[in-house]
Amino acid sequence: MKWFDRIKNFITRTERPYAGLDDERFLEWLGIKGTPKKLLSEVTYFTCLKMLSETLGKMPVKFYQQTDRGIEEAAPNEACLLLKSRPNPQMTPTTFWGTVENNRNHYGNAYVWIQREFTRKKYGGDISIKNLWIMPSGNVSVIIDNTGVFGGRGDIYYWYSDKYSGESHIFPSSDVMHFKTSMSFDGLTGTPVKDILKATIQGGLASQGFLNGLYEGGLTARAALYYSGDLNPKLKKELINQFEEYANGANNAGKFVPVPIGFKLEPLNIKLTDSQFFELKKYSALQIAGAFGIKPNQINDYEKSSYANSEMQNISFYIDTELYILKQYEEEINYKLLGTHEVMEGKYFKFNENVILRTDAKSQADILTSYVQNGIYTPNEARAFTNKPGKAGGDELVCNGSYIKVSEIGSSEGGSSNARSFTSTEEGQPGQGQEDGKH
Numbered sequence: 001m002k003w004f005d006r007i008k009n010f011i012t013r014t015e016r017p018y019a020g021l022d023d024e025r026f027l028e029w030l031g032i033k034g035t036p037k038k039l040l041s042e043v044t045y046f047t048c049l050k051m052l053s054e055t056l057g058k059m060p061v062k063f064y065q066q067t068d069r070g071i072e073e074a075a076p077n078e079a080c081l082l083l084k085s086r087p088n089p090q091m092t093p094t095t096f097w098g099t100v101e102n103n104r105n106h107y108g109n110a111y112v113w114i115q116r117e118f119t120r121k122k123y124g125g126d127i128s129i130k131n132l133w134i135m136p137s138g139n140v141s142v143i144i145d146n147t148g149v150f151g152g153r154g155d156i157y158y159w160y161s162d163k164y165s166g167e168s169h170i171f172p173s174s175d176v177m178h179f180k181t182s183m184s185f186d187g188l189t190g191t192p193v194k195d196i197l198k199a200t201i202q203g204g205l206a207s208q209g210f211l212n213g214l215y216e217g218g219l220t221a222r223a224a225l226y227y228s229g230d231l232n233p234k235l236k237k238e239l240i241n242q243f244e245e246y247a248n249g250a251n252n253a254g255k256f257v258p259v260p261i262g263f264k265l266e267p268l269n270i271k272l273t274d275s276q277f278f279e280l281k282k283y284s285a286l287q288i289a290g291a292f293g294i295k296p297n298q299i300n301d302y303e304k305s306s307y308a309n310s311e312m313q314n315i316s317f318y319i320d321t322e323l324y325i326l327k328q329y330e331e332e333i334n335y336k337l338l339g340t341h342e343v344m345e346g347k348y349f350k351f352n353e354n355v356i357l358r359t360d361a362k363s364q365a366d367i368l369t370s371y372v373q374n375g376i377y378t379p380n381e382a383r384a385f386t387n388k389p390g391k392a393g394g395d396e397l398v399c400n401g402s403y404i405k406v407s408e409i410g411s412s413e414g415g416s417s418n419a420r421s422f423t424s425t426e427e428g429q430p431g432q433g434q435e436d437g438k439h
Contacts, residue, residue: 117130
């Protein structure tokens, strides 16, 4: 039996590889890795990805319900608990949505597998959502079943292939949340910005490489070496190496260069200002940022910005950029994570965009005060915005009592009612029931 156990153990070891938490393969399986580092070294491209992913990651997902009394927070279901606390055992909601947004922008598409679990009962069973897993975008292909091979003609399936284990999985559209960029020509898959602006991003990488070369060379320009006579290629190379030993490098900056008799070393003055290097680099950065919908002040370009202008640019960023992204996410989440009966009950998920529209403390106080005084918020609702506990009697709406209905303006009924309710006593204090000077 020993030979049988050896074969069994060998098959078990080679059947599926394993990876620890610090293994790069494990990170790629979670959709975290797999991004070319050279492309991310372009600082504007990196800043745009960082800005969009962090903006989505810091907005919590709320669960609401449309009722007869208006919009209220709904009782949490399984999907709500996952989105609020932990989509899967390895990720917090902030990390989860930031990673999804990075995949969407860099690859053009982001895929989230909805892991469902069937609980068998005596009669039938229940299907529950157990986890939400990010699938590496580079390992997922979208398949359209135009012949009905899998059962439904025209249905969409997602083919995920694990390049480490060699295993492949086919998921129906209902089990995968698919988030794509706004640039799509077929409505099924998105086009990444890096493919559209490939030449611009490569130009940015080349300009950064040029600057790095200058720094490594001690900010010394190219030079022409004059000498009399002729040298063979080997001697020329040795001569150049000797001069570079004293002239190049950050350690040689500001030091003297020994020049033998009969030789002349003349630098070639190629100024960055003459070639408008920084102007071109800045223009390329603005082009990349504009393609992502990022405003100039968000990539540290404050040349034409003031404090008030920056605040308006943040509002414009939400309206022009984030509003479309959030609407797409909410539509996909509501369609894939909610059952038909929950939709019929008026339940829906929504990102809380107020976290990116927060203003300073004084403006917030003025807004909340206005809302409370005009009967829009109750005092306890306003206190909740400032993370203060509710108080007894603070759940009633209050407003100025001199207000009357628009339809009663100018009528004797509205005027007399208002006068009876809000006349004053002889001491100047408000009183009720005063009529013809009598109490």
